[in-house]
Amino acid sequence: MEQPSQEQKPSYPPPQQTHMELRTAENSAIYVLPKLRSMKEANPHLTLLDVGAGSGTISVTLAKVIPDGHVTAIDVNEAILPRARAIAEMAGIKNIEFQHGDVYKLPFADASFDVTFCHQMLTHLKEPSDALREMIRVTKPGGIVAAREGDLETECVWPELSGLLKFHKFAASMMKAAGGSATGGRQLLSWALKAGVEREKITLTYAQALIDRVRAGRLREGGIKAGMVTESDLEEMATHWEEWAERKDASIAMMHGEVLIQR
Amino acid sequence: MEQPSQEQKPSYPPPQQTHMELRTAENSAIYVLPKLRSMKEANPHLTLLDVGAGSGTISVTLAKVIPDGHVTAIDVNEAILPRARAIAEMAGIKNIEFQHGDVYKLPFADASFDVTFCHQMLTHLKEPSDALREMIRVTKPGGIVAAREGDLETECVWPELSGLLKFHKFAASMMKAAGGSATGGRQLLSWALKAGVEREKITLTYAQALIDRVRAGRLREGGIKAGMVTESDLEEMATHWEEWAERKDASIAMMHGEVLIQR
Incomplete structure (x- = not known):
């Protein structure tokens, strides 16, 4: 099978970028924090990789949780990196670096990180299992891979104005047309299994x-x-x-x- | 308008009852626990009403959170009360009582409780706003009303076997045919407003x-x-x-x- 590539992934226009910059570890990754804190107690010098970090607001708040550790945040879109670096600097976070990288060909050796993390990223991919397999490769044995993905089909809105219902269908169609999935949340477990993980090693929430x-x-x-x-x-x-x-x-x-x- | 009544609400057959008895405050009402704990610090002798408590597994775990307080748990179905009392006894919980009651005509004076609570109850009603108004009536000024309702239309299942998709549509139809709503989760805020609550007093999560x-x-x-x-x-x-x-x-x-x- 030809290796898929993230290269065509477009950057986001300003309104969507603004929405994404509201994301933090507390509001978007709370499921991973208890595990991250217990790992930190055993080893304060944790290394964490954030894949598809975008403007890095989640990466920066994760870096705050492991002040004696180190975060590497990558994105396939090079144009977003200066913005991400500026956000880290504004937040006074030093234990982080941002670099270019493609999830299908991560520029890291096997077993490089204690924690490999992504947020709302797999759902945009044609081959999410290949991406997960690559994320597992760069994770140390005994470490964790954490992923959280929206399930767009479950989005619901009230009041149910016709334009909003139309928008929902349209957004799901666009996501599928771009090669992603509008039912990522419910498929996350099956993607992890397809990536070769044993069921006993997966916690689904x-x-x-x-x-x-x-x-x-x-x-x-x-x-x-x-x-x-x-x-x-x-x-x-x-x-x-x-x-x-x-x-x-x-x-x-x-x-x-x-x-x-x-x- | 004729006063609606809960009297026709049927009891649940054994398999559904077994599923419901897995519910606890920790897995079903975590959104209310921080507020309950801070209220308890100010007043250990809190009174809590659980409306539509069923077999009382959530009521019992709420009673554990306020050991010096008191829980009154009611249900419109009298047949469930012995089971609820047995569950409380097995758990060794003394600060709770179970009694018969209809949410549309709560058998309590105005301003009787610090906390009035329900779980997955409003969504079964023809007039959820009337029920919420009655719950607010029996709550003390400065107290809280807490409600959590599923949004059945957002239910999703993987793998998407045809029988499961059919079941989903069937369950939603049955719920609507019984006078309830399959989109309760998203309507909860609008029900609270219709019950006469000011928007500023409502936290939606x-x-x-x-x-x-x-x-x-x-x-x-x-x-x-x-x-x-x-x-x-x-x-x-x-x-x-x-x-x-x-x-x-x-x-x-x-x-x-x-x-x-x-x-």
Whole structure:
């Protein structure tokens, strides 16, 4: 298979860049912080690679978490590097360097980093498993690879104005047309398995996971009575839940909204 | 308007009940714990009402957080109460009582509780705003109302077996047919506003929120060039994003998948 390349990845226009610069380790990578802190206790001189760091706002906040460690932040888009360096300088962060690099051909030796990290990057790629395999290669045995990817198809908006629903479909189409995926979040586990990782070494997290079964009484009886489902539909559902439960790449999730109201 | 009633709400068959009993404050109500802990520091004798507590696994774990406080847990389904009491007893929790109650007509005086809580309850109701208004009534001024609701339409599953996709549509149809909503998560803010709460008193949380704009260069030009969108579509999107940004009930969210891989 021909080696894919990130070279054609375009830079982002100013409005999107502004949105991305709101990202920090606290709001975008909180799932990795407990592990990072426990690794730091064992070894304060951790090395971390941030792949597809863009303007580096997450990289800089990760560097703050490991003040005696070192962060290497790369992006395939050379034009973003001066902006990233300026952001690190403004934040007074010294233990970081930014350089050019392609995730499919990382310019590092095997086992170079304790932590290899990416955020909202794999979902833009044609071959996310190849990228993950390369990220695993440069990670030290005993280290971790961390990835967080949006699942654009689950995006929801309220109120449901027609232009916004149209925008959602359009954005997903564009993402797919560019070779990426609009269902990255739910596929992340299957990508990691395809990259050759054993299931036992992967921790997958979502806001909430649930399994309901279709052979239970109420849903089945009510559905048939209301003409919403047939016996053969129900059999297909039950069979597929069983097949799903046996698969190593099985994942399921649903987003919740939460409100706190001050009386 | 005729007062709605919860009386017809059915009990859950065993498989669904088993799933629900996996719920705890830690996995289902983590958004409320920091506020609960800070309120407890000011007043250890907090009173908390859990509405629609079911078998009470969340209520019991909330009671553990306020050992010198007291939890009242109600459910419209009287048949579940013995099970809930047994779970509390097994957990050794004494500062809790379970009783029958309908969220539309809470059997408590105004301003009875410091915290009024519900989980995955409003989304099953025909009139969620009426329920929230009643929950606010029994909450002390200065106290909080906390609600967390799934947004079933955002549920996603991998691998995408046809029976599972069919199940998803079926479950959403059944929920709507029973008078509930399959888009509760995204509507939670608008329900709270409809219940008469000022926007400034509401904290809304999701895993992740984002705004992208449609008048930016790349998406617009690429979309038109690829024939995926027209100028008038784009104008509708832009106008609706502007209208959305002005609305007090505006909310947007997208789920992310996260993996940690051990090298």
